[in-house]
Amino acid sequence: MTGEERQKRIEDHLLKVEFASLEELSELVDTSVSTVRRDVILLETKGIVRRTHGGARLVNPKSDEFTFNTRDTHQLSEKELIGRKCADLIQPNQTLIIDAGTTCYHVARYLEPKAPQVFTNSLPVANLFAAANKLEVVVSGGVIYPRLGVLVGPLAVEAFQKIRADVAIMSCGGITTDGISNSHGLLIDMQRAMIHAARRVIFCIDSSKFGRQSISQLCDLDAIDMVVTDKLVPAEIGKALKKAEVEVVVAAN
Amino acid sequence: MTGEERQKRIEDHLLKVEFASLEELSELVDTSVSTVRRDVILLETKGIVRRTHGGARLVNPKSDEFTFNTRDTHQLSEKELIGRKCADLIQPNQTLIIDAGTTCYHVARYLEPKAPQVFTNSLPVANLFAAANKLEVVVSGGVIYPRLGVLVGPLAVEAFQKIRADVAIMSCGGITTDGISNSHGLLIDMQRAMIHAARRVIFCIDSSKFGRQSISQLCDLDAIDMVVTDKLVPAEIGKALKKAEVEVVVAAN
């Protein structure tokens, strides 16, 4: 087997599994670990994989391109539930604003069949739709906020000030009776512009956010129209939401 | 069996299997390895196969510059060479505009250590930098042009009209004595805005683009400052570039 053939097979394997140990790969192509290591170094210079201790990972995995690693596994199934439920609430042909954040990302994953027009400031969401050319996806400009893959800053805010949409699908760092908050000032300006640009504002909030207060205040409960969550809302917050005429949807299995 | 017959059979075989070792091929056509090697060299000069250590691989003609797939291996090593060379030409702390396209993507890959400020309309480039929080990356807004992962449209053009950068690193579909052209009208407006926003314009053009005329004319040779490529430029184009005072850099091993 020639070197290229081996590298091709390694690449193909990684396309399937996204990550593999060198040992595993050396067995796959029936050669020493040294050689596999060299192959992987070569594939790295080509930008196809990224080397890690003990293995190699595909640079551009097909599907979930972005790993919000720290929070990714956290509350995963809840977020998926919320995502599916929220996507159900969207009418076909509505124009959407989709916020960054893992929960919103999961909404986006279930939206594809509905073929709406989508406006987003989230790189992961943009990547999700980049391959499918069925629907029009507009990306706000902005500076990349690295950990989250969000576009922030004046360019992003301006972009949202220029448009109008039927629905904004948002996420946040916390919700209390005082309103909704998020973890970084840079996000706040943009989220306000998003809320302002949408006729209807839906917040996707997993239950771990209830009663939590993040550092920057985003808006009062009055400003929003619906909350999609995975568990019953605590009584106090529920009362405040009712008073603010916010509809609450609980996604259940 | 004549030489041509043999080469035809080698070609046919490679169409099926994509790779083959010389040994394998020599058995197939029942001749010495030396002869097969010569055949493969000939097929390489015709651009049908690519030689590798120990074998031959079919070249895959189905890609053009802007079909974006980082795993695409068409002209890969050339693009890598260009990418590295072009990245070398960038001074630390220069602000950059990076165009979409595979060649520019490879430039971006070698830029990371330089930590400049980067402005791009390419989703793949944005993704590349999204994880590394060393440098500031600004993404132009715009509609995702699906196949390519480029952001296009008014939002993108406006974003580039607002900024100024030291260098623009660009790619294109073709270059002739008449100037530079590209394959999609949507790209043209944006690329013009990019060129206008940069003090210095560098085009990364692999040798397969020489003499090729894409559908939309982008600009005259006067408008650009430097061409980075992988082979010596054909005489006629070279003369035109000299007349337009364009510096030509050839990336070699």
Place this chain on the structure above:
DNA sequence: GCGTTTCTTGCAATATCTTCCAAAACCTTC
């Protein structure tokens, strides 16, 4: 911290490539 795993580096063994040459096949010309 400390033991373990993995990585890097240098090296020798092996495989392949290049370059050359002589033999064979083929073509031209008479």
Place this chain on the structure above:
DNA sequence: GAAGGTTTTGGAAGATATTGCAAGAAACGC
């Protein structure tokens, strides 16, 4: 059909590239 020249072929020698291994360095997990 034979002589003389050209092209193609197979192979050999030295150059180059690849491979697997081992020792020390670095990174990781506990």
